Amino acid sequence: MSPDATPDPYVDPIRFGQRMQILREHRGMSRVVLAGLVGKSPSWVKRVENGQLQAPGIDTVMLIAEALRVRDLADLTGRPDMSVELFIGPGHPRLAAVRAAVDSYPLATSREAPSAAHLRARLEHAWARRHDAPNHREVIGELLPGLIEDAQLAVRQAQQPAEWRAAQAVLAEVYSLSQFFVAYQPDNSLLWRVAERGMVAAQQSDDPHAVGVAAWLMAQAHRDSGPGHYEAADAVTVEALRYLSPLLPDASDPVLAIAGALTFEAGYTAARRGDKGVAWGHWDRAREMAGRLPVGYFHPVTSFSRAIMGAHAVTVAVELHAGPESVRQAGRADSTTIPSRPRRARHRIEEARGFRLDGQPDVAIATLDKAYEAAPETIRYNGYAKSIILEEVESKVADRRRRAAELATKIGLLAA
Structure with missing residues (x-):
């Protein structure tokens, strides 16, 4: 190996094992729990940590990183050119x-x-x-x-x-x-x-509607890439709304709906940034736009409608980390009026986040069960849901731990 080459952390099992042990203990996680989350035995975890086994393959490393809620894979592997997103689901x-x-x-x-x-x-x-x-x-x-x-x-x-x-x-x-x-x-590159x-x-x-939908999704791609992309998300949203605004007085329902969805999208990004006034201001404007739509109208791509605004209010409160307000908005929202199963499941996950913020973990787990009933594939790919479940699998409350483990097994986080 060239002296300038990047060292391969996988050739040093003790280093990997020590990192894994440090991260596990930092989480307060037992070897038994980690073993269950990655489909291995507690003795396997112990032998890796002690350097008796070589570092596992990349698939298992990724499972360990997710179970330990590692945001930077380098923290686990020692390799600075690798990163992992907590909220990535299975392929x-x-x-x-x-x-x-x-x-x-x-x-x-x-x-x-x-x-x-x-x-x-x-x-x-x-x-x-x-x-x-x-x-x-x-x-x-x-x-x-x-x-x-x-x-x-x-x-x-x-x-x-x-x-x-x-x-x-x-x-x-x-x-x-x-x-x-x-x-x-x-496959983040495929998404882009x-x-x-x-x-x-x-x-x-x-086509104004096609442009609006593409911009809405592009803004989401930027926003979900992290704080460094929030300005790019805002730029896409603002430019799309500038393009659509002259058309809105006589707009068709789909064009009005995509403009409303973009307006809320700006509020969503503001909430994630922590800008409370801007976030709720955009939500208010989006609600006014939803009020111009027919009562039963539901946009097929964005789900924008009168019915969705209650769910959007929960999202704003959750992203602002306002637990009591999240619960209050969840009580006002009517999930039964959301006709889309995956969107209804997503709303239940947002409600669960709100209950978790409000110190109601038992209600959060029960709400995630409802999300699973609506659309199992939504909760299986949602990092927020998985994070809540993984936390409660380690709960000191036996009944809560049992219900979280049952849900974790159903969505594939724990081996059956």
Whole structure:
């Protein structure tokens, strides 16, 4: 090895084991609990920590990092060029097929592309299936490869400008659906490819609704990347609203809804930044925009509607770390009016975060059980939910610990 090469921490099992032990003890976690979280025996954990076993493979290292709630993988491995996000979920079995479809281009095929109208009907069907299914990632993961390939082909084969723009609008929304599937999975570069391609296709379509949806998802990608990206998230949101604002007096319901969703998105980012007044101000404006929508209207991509504003209020309070206000807003929100199963599950997770902030861990676990009932795949990929469950698996209260362990087993955090 060159003297300038980066040392490989995996060749030093004692160093890895010592780091693992320090992090485990810092969490106040027993070897028994860590072993259960990573599917190993307590004696295996002891032997790794004592240097009797070599450092495990990368898959097991990642499980250990998540169980110990490590934000920087270097803290565990000693390798400074590696990082881990706590809120990343497992890789879905259909992720490889979706990635292959995104990364391929139908340049040499002689197959005729479906019409934009045909693709639009398939896309609407896919959104409906996503909202109805408890295993929504499985459902859309099955549909996406064909949709991506056909939408790309439709853009390439379009003959007239209007036909080309219509195909671009469909392709942009196909990428939007893809982003819902890819989010919180272990392929961050794929998430950004999907978000950026969706934004480009939307701009080329010159369709206000497509542009708004792509901007909404791009802002989320920035916001979920951490504080260093909050300004970029705001910039995307502000620019999209500037573009849509002149259209709003006579806007269709979908365009008004995406503008409302973007307005709330600005409040969401402000809340995560800790700016209380700005966050609630954006929520108020978004609520006014929701009030202009028909009573039963529900935007198929963002879930923006009159019904969702109660859930959005819970999110703002939770992101501001206001426990009592989170619980108060949860009491006012009516989750039964949210028709989308994954969005209803997401709301339950936000409620659970609020109860946790308010010092009500038993209610938080019960609320996460309701999230699981609504959409198991939502809670399985949600880092906030997993963090709460992992904390309560170590509770000193026996009944709480038992219920948390049961839920952890159901979502795959503990071996059955």
